[in-house]
Amino acid sequence: MNRVIAIMKEYQFSEYETLVYIALLKKSGQTGYEVSKNSSVPRSKVYNTLNVLLKKGLVICSNTDPVLYMAQPVARVIEQLKRKTQDDFNEIENNLGNIEESEMTETLWNFSDYNQVIEKVNELIESSQKDLYLQVWEEDLTKEMIGLLTKAEKRLENFIVILFSQEQRYELPFARFYKHGFEEDKLKDYGSRWISIVADSKEVVYGTLPNDQPDVIWTRNHSMVKLAKEYIIHDAYNLRMIKQLEDPAKQVFGKDLMDVRNIYKN
DSSP, rough: OHHHHHHHHTTTTTHHHHHHHHHHHSSOOOOOHHHHHTTTTOOOHHHOOOOOHHHTTTTESSSSSOOOOOOOOHHHHHHHHHHHHHHHHHHHHHHHTTTTGGGGSSSEEEEHHHHHHHHHHHHHHOSSEEEEEEEEEGGOOOOOHHHHHHHHHHHHHEEEEEETTOOOOOOOOOOEEEEEOOOHHHHHHHHSSSEEEEEETEEEEEEEEEESOOOOEEEEOOHHHHHHHHHHHHHHHHHHHHHHHHHHHHHHHOOTTGGGGGOOOO
């Protein structure tokens, strides 16, 4: 019950108010004296507490002498709290949502917490309306992210996902993605996994994801967005060509195609 009291405090209900409401839920039709006895709220405080609950709509009273009190059903109270919370959210959105963004959107903002990175990536996937470009490792694909990507593929024409997997597990519940295939060498190049996502060609999250501490940036800097977008697109170009010309490519670049990476020789 301590947890309930703590939660109710977050919604401006005092401990006494919660205790009185709980006591009335357990037994309706109580006098103020009985409520005090059954809730452990002092008699000197119980009537004021009951009056507050009457005003908040959690309790109703009889037109008798003595006055009897009864708690409103929990479902009605929860619905009341939901409406109040939604009204508050609407007020915040109406007052803050139209404030123009400052020039600081050109700044590079750092994330050093892994969960913050994944939450931001999910946010960009869910909000994308024009296009989406993503490089992601299997280890960083959560169920939520996969679900959001599945929905995004259906609504977006320009949708590119490049999947990396050390274990060569390339399974996703949507069709438009590319299997990378050169994971070991890319890990040697980068030293760790990384993630790169561009949403609606206006913002990017990019950085490395070592096990100890991520080093990831988020920005709307135009040059950074364009660079990341073009990198992912060109990666997709190459993977598409390799997929379509796999047999001839193996004859030229070797069975495992590793000679593709030998770009410093003619």
